[in-house]
Amino acid sequence: MDSYDEVISFLGEWGPYQRSVFLSISIIIIPNGYLALSMVFLADTPPHRCQLSNSSADETFLGNLSLPLPTEEVGGQQVYSRCSRYRAGQDLGSNGSTLVTERCLDGWVYSTDRYVSTIVTQWDLVCDQKWKGPFTTSVFFLGVLFGSAISGQLSDRYGRKVVLFGAIALRTIASLLQLASQSWEMFCVLYCFVGMGEISSYIAAFVLGIEILSKSERVAFSTLGICMFYAFGYILLPILAYYIRDWKMLLLTLTMPEFLYIPLWWCIPESPRWLLTQGRKEEAEAILKYAARKNGVSHVGPIFMTIHSDMDSSKHSRSYLDLIATSNIRNVTIILLWMWLICTIGYYGLSLNTPNLHGDPYINCLISAASETLVYVMVWRLMRISPRRMATAGPLLFSGTMLLLIHWVPSTLQFVITTLVMAGKSGATAAFTIIYIYSLELYPTVVRNMGVGVCSMTSRIGTVISPYFAYMVAQIGILAFIVMGSLMVMAGLVSLLLPETHNKPLPETISQMQPMYCQVHARVGSPTHSDRRD
Incomplete structure (x- = not known):
């Protein structure tokens, strides 16, 4: 047929x-x-x-520190305090350290x-x-x-x-x-x-x-x-x-x-x-x-x-239970859920870290966006010639390795650290792109949208927590990169267990799915009795 x-x-x-x-x-x-x-x-x-308290609501910002307001140091510069002011009724000409402050009540x-x-x-x-x-x-x-x-x-x-x-x-x-x-x-x-x-x-x-x-x-x-x-x-x-x-x-x-x-x-x-x-x-x-x-x-x-x-x-009507109906689709689903979660943490965790870089936010955002177009062209070329398993594992391992290398870079070499972070983000972007394609090819038509949907749902747990990885970078730096890098390397290694779909027809039913890689040598093209279910 x-x-x-x-x-x-x-x-x-x-x-x-x-x-x-x-x-x-x-x-x-x-x-x-x-x-x-x-x-x-x-x-x-x-x-x-x-x-x-004694000024109009339409007063201007005036960043030259000429107003009677407390100051604080931000980024090595003295600026107005963002959350406090001197309480009214005090002699502002006295020593500022003896003045009482209050919240911004107005x-x-x-x-x-x-x-x-x-x-x-x-x-x-x-x-x-x-x-x-x-x-x-x-x-x-x-x-x-x-x-x-x-x-x-x-x-x-x-x-x-x-x-x-x-x-x-x-x-x-x-x-x-x-x-x-x-x-x-x-x-x-x-x-x-x-x-x-x-x-x-x-x-x-x-x-x-x-x-x-x-x-x-x-x-x-x-x-x-x-x-x-x-x-x-x-x-x-x-x-x-x-x-x-x-x-x-x-x-x-x-x-x-x-x-x-x-x-x-x-x-x-x-x-x-x-x-x-x-x-x-x-x-x-x-x-x-x-x-x-x-x-x-x-x-x-x-x-x-x-x-x-x-x-x-x-x-017949399908449900999410079909994603674990047989041992083969169950193992594929478990691995994909893990990989989607880690790819999302890597991509958004590093993307949300971009505002921590010095420079104009418009230019930084434009550079970040433009760099992704180059990654997508490279992924297109890679996916045309490379087996899916290697195309998926490669960027994950590359991204993880780049982040782990930051541990050995002196903190004074900020340019090198930034380069490694951007290289790691490029690898995460490539992996995030490939995993979409790979997942669509792995799942059969009868549950394809459902399978990708549940993978995407799991990955959104990663998007919810990824801002905290960006926060960790701002607070503890190297340790956060070690955690993200280790997760990316683990995901890359696990991806090698998935079936190969390169140049294979899209499966229509669950029984037509390619077997897990670890099963190939045992019974190539001959699924178990339980895997014959549609």
Whole structure:
């Protein structure tokens, strides 16, 4: 019996139909590149000081230390105290060390040198409330966690296309409502829904493209398509933020392009693979007829009867229990969950450490985003020629080694340390990209979106705790890099146990999955009795 890829080979590899799908789905990913990291600018904390009790609310910041306020040392410089002022009624001409201070009872005055406003200045998220700034990002990732938990099952049940555009609508509506937020709490609740829509659209788009495009174009779609357009969105963020310094106008500018995606509903088809698993052969056949017509080839007539038996056996309702239904898929799932968790900690832990670098935040963000485009090109070349196991293990081991080497670099050689950190981040970026592709190829069609969804859900635990790794870097430096480096090396070694999927057809049912590497020599191509279940 022919595989799905062989059955539809008459369409060709790279015709107008495939190019249209490739570009349409890739463009949808652009907002994902700036949604999560937009808090770098939306929630940045500008220099601030207490508002004086006997002054008007519209007083300027005045950073020349000419005001009667206590000072403190920050970064080797004397600045106004950010959270205290002298209590009223005292002789300010006396020795400053004998004066009594108090909290900023009348609010704060913020520097407008860099920002007109941020959510920090909007709701005074400073001093006792400063934990709310980074917690806002954590709330977004909690939404990503929830979205990962439910989007996979929804997509496997109702379709990739429905979930994709539903998620785009969710994040767009939630982002627009954020502009009308009356409180920080309201902003956070809505931001949680933005996170749910962000990850749901990303996973659905990734799976949809992988299932529609031919085997030879999947790697290009995953790297030069999805990931490269993600990087384009990331690059847009510092450029737009540089010219738009008000948080509401910036958020509005980042949200409005979502409406341009409405016409793509008629350009992007549903996954024929998924339609077949639901027994909807007529709809799948209609999509292939349209694809053949667009590519200028002759449709060979009804073609899905050849895979009738496999698809019919997979029509029953699926659940997350199917991810541990057999020993083979259970072992694959356990290893992938571990790898996704570590890749996420490495990528976001090192990315969130970028603000600790000296220099202009707009330039730092732009350099970080641009460097990712180079990594994606390298990953594309690597995935075309290298076995998946080695392509996954290599960047993980490289990233971990670079971070572990920091232990032997003298603290005075900051340039060398920064170079090793950026090299480690590049390895983590490559691994994070490859693990998406590898996971999609490992899981069969009947549970593919669900499998990637639960992996993504687990990885979001890493995103929630990754800011604390960045905090550890600021507090204890070398030890934090040793912990992250050790985890990356362990993940690289464990990845060598996974099955090889390079140049192999995508499995449609659980029984068609490649066996674990440690089982290959024992019974190549002959799964155990328990693994024959669909």
